[in-house]
Amino acid sequence: MTDNRPTLAVVGATGAVGTVMRDILSTRQNVWGEIRLIASARSAGRRLSVRGEEVEVLELTADVFDGVDVAMFDVPDEVSAEWAPVAAERGVVVVDNSGAFRMDPDVPLVVPEVNARMTRQRPKGIIANPNCTTLSMIVVLGALHAELGLTALHASSYQAASGAGQAGIDTLHDQLNKVAGNRELGTHPGDVRRVIGSDLGPFPAPLALNVVPWAGSLKNDGWSSEELKIRNESRKILDLPDLKVSATCVRVPVVTTHSVTMHATFENEVTTERAWEILRDAPGVVLYDDPARGEFPTPADVVGTDPTWVGRIRRSLDDPHSLELFVCGDNLRKGAALNTAQIAELLAAELTPA
Amino acid sequence: MTDNRPTLAVVGATGAVGTVMRDILSTRQNVWGEIRLIASARSAGRRLSVRGEEVEVLELTADVFDGVDVAMFDVPDEVSAEWAPVAAERGVVVVDNSGAFRMDPDVPLVVPEVNARMTRQRPKGIIANPNCTTLSMIVVLGALHAELGLTALHASSYQAASGAGQAGIDTLHDQLNKVAGNRELGTHPGDVRRVIGSDLGPFPAPLALNVVPWAGSLKNDGWSSEELKIRNESRKILDLPDLKVSATCVRVPVVTTHSVTMHATFENEVTTERAWEILRDAPGVVLYDDPARGEFPTPADVVGTDPTWVGRIRRSLDDPHSLELFVCGDNLRKGAALNTAQIAELLAAELTPA
Structure with a gap:
């Protein structure tokens, strides 16, 4: 029996949002046939769990989108700007969580509880997910x-x-380790800076x-x-x-x-x-x-x-x-992965034969 | 030679604000003659440092205000409500940092940079310090x-x-000690509550x-x-x-x-x-x-x-x-002790013979 359900690609599967996305895909209604996990060359070959199965991470290339119906992108703006059109050109509907397309008048910006109807107006084959x-x-x-x-x-x-x-999470935990246990901290100008040092991570x-x-x-x-x-x-x-x-x-x-x-x-x-x-x-x-x-x-x-x-x-x-x-x-669930998944599910319903 | 400078009483000398107050009195211009430190019976007898001298903490009684010109109160609302009028009745000008008198139309609410002139309109002998x-x-x-x-x-x-x-400070440090080092924390509902336990201090x-x-x-x-x-x-x-x-x-x-x-x-x-x-x-x-x-x-x-x-x-x-x-x-300096000290200094200038 053929699986009539659409094929999903998750681009940026290894980041902080990608990790939550795999969790969400594993717990929500199973509307997808194949799920492909895609990341940069550096992460390709790793095996990650989704829906209880180990899946090998594929490298982001044009060919990886062959046969894909819907792709969820969670990558930096410049990666989305380059690769979302590549996927869309191959007939994939892209749900993009970067800032690259949000204000493009030909790209709807969708929150399913608020403006679900906008998913159908996608002349570029791209739908944007709002900022967290x-x-x-x-x-x-x-x-x-x-x-x-x-x-x-x-x-x-x-x-x-x-x-x-993830760099933000790691930085906060590193800093908490440094300040914990010092009960004098937080009372003199610059004392927190001195203890934390110059490694401020992304902040x-x-x-x-x-x-x-x-x-x-x-x-x-x-x-x-x-x-x-x-x-x-x-x-x-x-x-x-x-x-x-x-x-x-x-x-x-x-x-x-x-x-x-x-x-x-x-x-x-x-x-x-x-x-x-x-x-x-x-x-x-x-x-x-x-x-x-x-x-x-x-x-x-x-x-x-x-x-x-x-x-x-x-x-x-x-x-x-x-x-x-x-x-x-x-901010990682409704603020990113969940809203993206909800939009993708609207597309899955549209693309799945009744 | 007699010290013509006015006598100051610090009521609530042992709390978080009182500690900052002693520091401020030790570093600002020395406009005060005697400084009396006053607290509850529990803290009376302790020796605390102010202006580089050890001073014995006196118990809060009516008589302790004899000879005092200006008193700064940093105590709970109900303690101020009871004791500020007692001091004022003895001719002391009270600068009160509680919420007891702030909205009293006969008590000016003063921020020296904004409305210093209001210190002179004090029919009750009480001036209020705003909330932090x-x-x-x-x-x-x-x-x-x-x-x-x-x-x-x-x-x-x-x-x-x-x-x-001080209970707020201690609680935050206690909680930081409990969460530091656990890099999984902050990602699942209730995990921070579980690690911190039921002792939430004043929060x-x-x-x-x-x-x-x-x-x-x-x-x-x-x-x-x-x-x-x-x-x-x-x-x-x-x-x-x-x-x-x-x-x-x-x-x-x-x-x-x-x-x-x-x-x-x-x-x-x-x-x-x-x-x-x-x-x-x-x-x-x-x-x-x-x-x-x-x-x-x-x-x-x-x-x-x-x-x-x-x-x-x-x-x-x-x-x-x-x-x-x-x-x-x-919030402990300008938000409490410093503003109180600034108001008291306006009074010291008024009370000191030219």
């Missing part, structure tokens, strides 16, 4: 927008080390016992690339090209799961109760909001789970059109 | 308001463990490898006391009773120094350059804002210093009246 920080909040924001009409957003992020990949300052108001690269007028991504991607996903957005991105010493505080303003007046009502039933959202019982999301509880968690919802005291919220989302 | 989170940002905000006219503020905090006192959730969107006690409509303090105290200090303020307070695994992201809106149009110009010369402020050179404040660099540091200044992309900023201030 945008994804940490957009499912909650999309649900509220659908009912209340979003007009403005001010966001501040509390971003995890793994947003900077511009020590991350252990610190917060760092920087993520990404420097763009015009002092904005970081990460802050502009939140603005541009939220506008595109919500189809609100004039949405007012300002964001400040800050890295915190958390391994995985981004948190975001949001001040969101709507066309309609809002109440906390109405927000609860909307979010209680929203797909992909867990409402966890009872401070009297100590219930609000934190990264330590949210990490490893699929939904976006939301709590600390309050109507702004000076504006009946605005809400304050605190959201947490696993 | 308000103090982490108000010097920067006050300087901008004086030139541009503040109309609204949205703030998100990144608050240090020592905001919860409602684990703080190591986590952020906790809660500080203070629960007030109406889901607001925390800390969030309302930022709103009420900013309004009072800036003398803007209708200022629009919304804040979300989040605890982060930093020992000392609070950080705050601010979206501030002004009557006048603003530019980043104008904000730099104002803040470069503002007393008590360090402008540290050149991301191209990796220059932005972080707690690890700011801790142990006196000023409020500000960086990441950007004019909002969708509103020429708004700025985004990131500020850091040592």
Whole structure:
């Protein structure tokens, strides 16, 4: 009997997101026929587990896409920019998690809970997956927008080390080892820097016992690339090209799961109760909001789970059109691998004969 | 020769703030005659160093204030509520760092760089010191308001463990010891909770490898006391009773120094350059804002210093009246002991014969 199910390629199978992706593919509904694991020449030949089977990692070449229906890319921007079109030219639908195509008007930027219909409009054969920080909040924001009409957003992020990949995770653990046990640390200027030394990994300052108001690269007028991504991607996903957005991105010493505080303003007046009502039933959202019982999301509880968690919802005291919220989302799952897998599953349903 | 300088009492000399206070009194200009260290009966009799001398800690009683000119209180709200009036009745001017009197209309709430003149209007003989989170940002905000006219503020905090006192510091160090060296931690739901165990100290959730969107006690409509303090105290200090303020307070695994992201809106149009110009010369402020050179404040660099540091200044992309900023201030120094000492020094100047 032939396997009618589509063939999937996972490009970048060995990184921090690739590892979570293999875990997700092993636990979600098995919609794929063959799964090919693809990485750079350096990792080719390794055997990695997916769906309980050992699979040999193949080198990224044009021919490796022969017979592939859908490819999920999690590689640096420049690798996606080069190879996603190569795969698309061979008839593969590419779901790309890099920043290379997100703002391309011919590439839809998709969050299945918010704009699943956009997956069908893909003239280049490429669909983009949003940045992890945008994804940490957009499912909650999309649900509220659908009912209340979003007009403005001010966001501040509390971003995890793994947003900077495996090197970010390793750096944070290395630094924690260095600072732990020294009870004098964190009280004199520069003492944390002295103990941690000059190896800051992918971060511009020590991350252990610190917060760092920087993520990404420097763009015009002092904005970081990460802050502009939140603005541009939220506008595109919500189809609100004039949405007012300002964001400040800050890295915190958390391994995985981004948190975001949001001040969101709507066309309609809002109440906390109405927000609860909307979010209680929203797909992909867990409402966890009872401070009297100590219930609000934190990264330590949210990490490893699929939904976006939301709590600390309050109507702004000076504006009946605005809400304050605190959201947490696993930046490697919903923030990357899970959303990519969800988009790919929409394609699998489209490509699988009824 | 008689010492004409006024006598100072430090009430709460043994806590986290009291320790920093003794350090500050030992390094700033020596405007005080006698300095009495006062604490609860439990700590009375201990000998502590101030201005290079060992001083015996006295028990808090009414008589201990005899001959005192100025008393600085850093004790729990209920202790201040009881004892500050006792001292004031004996002619002592009290500078109180608790929340007991901050919103009392007959008690001025003072930040010397912003509203020093208010120290003279003290019908109860009590002057209040603002909350540490308000103090982490108000010097920067006050300087901008004086030139541009503040109309609204949205703030998100990144608050240090020592905001919860010595117990907060100890808890964070204990938790760091438990999580350090375990490179699997922070990737599965609840794994940090399991390793840390049930001893969360003064925090409602684990703080190591986590952020906790809660500080203070629960007030109406889901607001925390800390969030309302930022709103009420900013309004009072800036003398803007209708200022629009919304804040979300989040605890982060930093020992000392609070950080705050601010979206501030002004009557006048603003530019980043104008904000730099104002803040470069503002007393008590360090402008540290050149991301191209990796220059932005972080707690690890700011801790142990006196000023409020500000960086990441950007004019909002969708509103020429708004700025985004990131500020850091040592919550035990400017956020508590230093501001109290500065107020007390204004009183010393007033009380010292010319």
